[in-house]
Amino acid sequence: MSSVNTAIQLITREQAEQKALGLAGTAATCSPALARGPWDYDLAEALAGVPAYGPGASSADVAPAATPRQGQLPEEYKKASDAELDARIRAAKATLGDRAVILGHFYQRDEVIEYADFVGDSFQLANAALTRPDAEAIIFCGVHFMAETADILSKPDQAVILPNLAAGCSMADMADIDSVTECWEQLEELYGTEPDADGRVPVIPVTYMNSSAALKGFCGDHGGIVCTSSNAATVLDWAFQRGQRVLFFPDQHLGRNTAKAMGVPMEQMPMWNPRKDLGGNDEQTLLDSRVILWHGFCSVHKRFNVGQIEKARADFPGVNVIVHPECPMEVVDAADSAGSTDFIKKAIAAATEPTTFAIGTEINMVNRLAAEYPQHTIFCLDPVICPCSTMYRIHPGYLAWVLEALVNGETLNRITVDDDVARPARVALERMLAARP
Numbered sequence: 494m495s496s497v498n499t500a501i502q503l504i505t506r507e508q509a510e511q512k513a514l515g516l517a518g519t520a521a522t523c524s525p526a527l528a529r530g531p532w533d534y535d536l537a538e539a540l541a542g543v544p545a546y547g548p549g550a551s552s553a554d555v556a557p558a559a560t561p562r563q564g565q566l567p568e569e570y571k572k573a574s575d576a577e578l579d580a581r582i583r584a585a586k587a588t589l590g591d592r593a594v595i596l597g598h599f600y601q602r603d604e605v606i607e608y609a610d611f612v613g614d615s616f617q618l619a620n621a622a623l624t625r626p627d628a629e630a631i632i633f634c635g636v637h638f639m640a641e642t643a644d645i646l647s648k649p650d651q652a653v654i655l656p657n658l659a660a661g662c663s664m665a666d667m668a669d670i671d672s673v674t675e676c677w678e679q680l681e682e683l684y685g686t687e688p689d690a691d692g693r694v695p696v697i698p699v700t701y702m703n704s705s706a707a708l709k710g711f712c713g714d715h716g717g718i719v720c721t722s723s724n725a726a727t728v729l730d731w732a733f734q735r736g737q738r739v740l741f742f743p744d745q746h747l748g749r750n751t752a753k754a755m756g757v758p759m760e761q762m763p764m765w766n767p768r769k770d771l772g773g774n775d776e777q778t779l780l781d782s783r784v785i786l787w788h789g790f791c792s793v794h795k796r797f798n799v800g801q802i803e804k805a806r807a808d809f810p811g812v813n814v815i816v817h818p819e820c821p822m823e824v825v826d827a828a829d830s831a832g833s834t835d836f837i838k839k840a841i842a843a844a845t846e847p848t849t850f851a852i853g854t855e856i857n858m859v860n861r862l863a864a865e866y867p868q869h870t871i872f873c874l875d876p877v878i879c880p881c882s883t884m885y886r887i888h889p890g891y892l893a894w895v896l897e898a899l900v901n902g903e904t905l906n907r908i909t910v911d912d913d914v915a916r917p918a919r920v921a922l923e924r925m926l927a928a929r930p
């Protein structure tokens with residue numbers, strides 16, 4: 494099976510040819526700009542003076558002004574052929590040996606994943622880096638918050654490198670420390686800070702792993718905790734034992750899907766819109782709430798809908814539909830099951846008979862699973878090829894650039910989290926690790 498990138502190149506070429514003939518193409522990608530090198534985007538950003546997330550699902554999301562910009566990749570890496578980049582990456586990797594470890598997120602393109610020493614979700618990768626304490630450099634082929642988490646958990650003398658600084662996460666950026674602090678102050682004014690008769694404080698902050706280090710630190714400082722999509726229910730349970738309610742950020746869908754499955758009624762899950770006073774709620778709604786959901790979402794997982802599931806069921810009777818809990822609630826409700834990337838992987842690995850799976854998560858991961866398990870039919874629910882736009886910003890050219898710089902004694906694109914943020918963030922992460930179902 495060809496990679497997602499190759500498929501996008503072919504589709505874009507076919508669409509141009511079909512258009513010239515006055516015909517409509519058969520396959521589709523959400524943005525033809527995905528066929529170009531991410532450096533075009535770096536340049537467009539520099540010229541426009543405003544940061545953006547890249548082509549695809551997140552391109553309509555507003556990137557905060559403080560979003561890191563990459564600057565220009567040296568021409569030699571832009572112009573290099575795939576074969577030349579491959580040879581240069583392999584040579585640099587061989588020279589560096591154990592001095593460098595490359596981490597690749599499930600949603601990263603195949604052309605980068607092939608050089609990864611470890612492949613996994615953000616937390617698995619941060620933990621994988623811990624198994625290489627002698628590595629001087631951890632090259633994180635993922636997005637910004639993941640590199641921050643790796644820096645928080647790694648040794649101080651290890652450098653965490655993000656090959657393209659513009660590889661952010663639009664969902665993580667939907668909750669910033671200033672807006673969350675302002676929200677917290679409004680909630681404290683409404684609820685006070687005194688525990689109830691059972692010793693439960695009015696509200697516990699819970700942040701999804703997909704958030705800035707500053708928000709993980711906020712949770713550490715305010716009796717809160719981090720969760721992943723694998724352990725969100727365990728973490729919410731931990732929070733309900735200590736608090737009357739939860740403030741959950743940044744992903745409304747993971748919060749809603751998890752709390753709903755735990756029996757929290759919908760009317761007790763108001764949404765907090767950071768642009769409105771009291772998040773756009775009246776006081777009584779917030780007083781009656783159990784989970785306050787931040788108005789954040791993943792633009793990749795928001796693309797999945799019930800119509801796609803209905804079509805999959807009509808086309809493939811008996812299909813097993815599995816979606817990620819970052820998908821909207823109605824999609825999770827219509828699926829056969831929902832769970833983290835790890836859950837999806839394990840569900841497919843556990844199938845003993847040839848099975849048809851329709852998967853609602855990022856296309857790079859779905860295609861890799863399809864290649865890994867040829868005995869099954871595995872496809873992405875979304876027929877339009879739309880990879881995560883920010884993962885797209887990492888390309889073999891950037892990987893070659895940072896690796897060759899390391900060989901030459903230079904550390905580029907290092908991500909560091911200040912100690913006053915890293916310390917409480919570590920507390921919130923440790924609470925998560927200690928939480929038990």
Ligand code: SF4
Nearest residue numbers: 662663664791793881
């Ligand atoms: S898939 Fe969504 S949540 Fe994950 S990195 Fe991309 S934008 Fe962020």
